[in-house]
Amino acid sequence: MTPARVVLADDHTMFREGMASVLTSRGDVEVVGQGPHGRDAVALVERHKPDVVIMQVEHHPRRAEEILSAMRSASPNSRIVVLTMFDNLHYVRTLSRLGIDAYVHKSSSVGELLATVSSLSRNPEGDNVVVSMPRGSLERIGDGHENALSDRELEVLVLVARGLSNRQVARELHISEATVKRHLANIYEKIEVGSRSDAVRTALAEQWIGFHEIVSADSDGHDDSGGLSL
Amino acid sequence: MAIEPRMYREALASSLREHRPEAEVSLVGSTDDLIAEVERTGAHLIVANEVPSAVREAAFWIEVSEVRPGESLGAEISADGYSRSVRDFHVKPAFEALDRAEEELVSETSPVTASQEESATSGPGTVRPDEGVR
Numbered sequence: 516m517t518p519a520r521v522v523l524a525d526d527h528t529m530f531r532e533g534m535a536s537v538l539t540s541r542g543d544v545e546v547v548g549q550g551p552h553g554r555d556a557v558a559l560v561e562r563h564k565p566d567v568v569i570m571q572v573e574h575h576p577r578r579a580e581e582i583l584s585a586m587r588s589a590s591p592n593s594r595i596v597v598l599t600m601f602d603n604l605h606y607v608r609t610l611s612r613l614g615i616d617a618y619v620h621k622s623s624s625v626g627e628l629l630a631t632v633s634s635l636s637r638n639p640e641g642d643n644v645v646v647s648m649p650r651g652s653l654e655r656i657g658d659g660h661e662n663a664l665s666d667r668e669l670e671v672l673v674l675v676a677r678g679l680s681n682r683q684v685a686r687e688l689h690i691s692e693a694t695v696k697r698h699l700a701n702i703y704e705k706i707e708v709g710s711r712s713d714a715v716r717t718a719l720a721e722q723w724i725g726f727h728e729i730v731s732a733d734s735d736g737h738d739d740s741g742g743l744s745l
Numbered sequence: 746m747a748i749e750p751r752m753y754r755e756a757l758a759s760s761l762r763e764h765r766p767e768a769e770v771s772l773v774g775s776t777d778d779l780i781a782e783v784e785r786t787g788a789h790l791i792v793a794n795e796v797p798s799a800v801r802e803a804a805f806w807i808e809v810s811e812v813r814p815g816e817s818l819g820a821e822i823s824a825d826g827y828s829r830s831v832r833d834f835h836v837k838p839a840f841e842a843l844d845r846a847e848e849e850l851v852s853e854t855s856p857v858t859a860s861q862e863e864s865a866t867s868g869p870g871t872v873r874p875d876e877g878v879r
Binding site for chain 2: 526527528529530532533534536537540573598599600601620621622623624625626628727730
C-alpha cells in the first residue's frame, strides 16, 4: 500500500518532532514536510500536495479562515486535520464550515490522531468530520443559550472578554460602535444577564467561548487585549 | 514523564522509546503520581510541567512550560549539576539529558571505570556552562 503523505505544521518543535517520529515509525505514513503553522505551512502544502495536513489552528476565526482558505487553494485534495487546544463547540462549528476534515483536541491520545490520519487517507472522498475532544465539551451540545447566540455575537463576546472597549471591538470587527452595542444588548437579553462582565462569566462557565481564545495572541504575534476584566 | 496535554506527553515518550530503546519510560498524569512513580522506579530523568521540589535532587529533570496557544514551548533543563533554559524546547535536549543520566548510571555501577575516568579528567561528571548538557 502506498504510504499516506503527510505535512505536519505546529509551532511547538518538541511536539512536532515527536509526532513526526511516531508517524514515520509506521509503515503507512510518510512525513513529507514539517514546520511551524501559518504561512510557512501553506508553502509546504503547496510544494508537497500531501494527502493529509496535520496543522495547529489556534487563531481568531477570521484568521483561521484565511489560513484554511490558503491551504485549500494550495492543495484542494488534501485532507485537513486541525490540532488545537481550543475546546469550545463554537470553534468546532466555525472550522467545520471552513471545510476541515478533522478536529482533534490536543488532550486526545496519539493513537486517536493516528487513527484519524489513517481513516482520512483511506477515504479521500469521505464527507464526515472526525471530532476528538473532551467529553465534557461535547456533552454541552444543545444546552443553554449557545445555539441562540449568533457567530457574530460570540465573536463580540470573545473580544469583550479580552478586555476590549466597545470602540476597540468595533475597530477589530470593522463595524460601528453602535452595532457593537446592539450586539451586546441582544446578548444580554438572550442569556438573561445585565452586564458585559456577567455575559463573559456566563459564556466562560457554559463553555460557549474558551479561555484559550481569550488569552491567546493573534497569529501576527501581537496581543491587543487589555487583559480579562470581569 | 508528566506533561500536558496528553498528546505532547505521548509524542515525546514515543520519540524517546524509538531513539533510546534501552530507556524505560513511564507516563503519569499528576504531580502526586509523579512523586510516587519517581520513588517507585528510582527514575533518572523527570520530564514534567512542574517538577516537585521533593524530587529535584533525586534525578536529572526537564521542566517544560505549560502549553498555551500562541506561546513558544520553553523548558528548564537540569542535568548533572548544570541547568539551562531553552526558549524552544525540542527533543534533542531530552535525548542528551537521558544520555547523561545513563552515563552517570554506568559510572555508578562501574566504580573501577569511574575511578579511571576521574584520574584522567580534571572535572569528573560536571558539565561546564559552555559545554552544554553533554
